Amino acid sequence: MSEIYNKPSLDGIAVRHFSPEDAIMLAAIAKRAFDTDCLSEEPDADTVPEGYSDPDWYRDLNTDKEQCMVILKDDKIVGGVVVSEEKQENWLERIFIDPEFQQMGIGSYAIDKVENDFYPESKVWKIDSPVNNRGPHEFYMKNGFIKEGLLDDNWLLFVKFKALNNNLKGDKSV
DSSP states (O other): OOOOOOOOTTTTHHHHEHHHHHHHHHHHHHHHHHHHHSSSSOOOTTTTTTTTTTTHHTTTTOSSSSSEEEEEEETTTEEEEEEETTTEEEEEEEEEEEEGGGGSSHHHHHHHOOOOOOOOTTTTTEEEEEOHHHHHHHHHTTTEEEEEEESSSSEEEEEEEEEOOGGGGGGOOO
């Protein structure tokens, strides 16, 4: 059995699976977070993810391929993470933190928890982001993602290749 990867914890921060009762709060936080990221006055379909502010969108998640998790600080929801699972390659469909709690390490901690506790076998992580949202781009790169290139005129792809613990000991089978 491989060793468990432990990153220093942040006081009062936790990540747990989504419950349908979380939908309204999560949608409101996503709206604040994504609207703040947009450089334009009014977000449009090219700068925000589909359903980002719709509680029903979050309620419809949690299938066998898609999972939503909530990020808590002192038992209060402060953000969310949505993951699409595809074998050993996963998409970080979205991660968002209430603007009031950004720049505190919470998003980085949540990415680490999701990667290492919820999906420890995933070798590749991907995320896309609107071209004009430079703040999130810096955040992704700070967390080990590499700018891969354009998906289309408005979206960039970021990729993270994760070495598994057993591969750190010389196993070249990745």
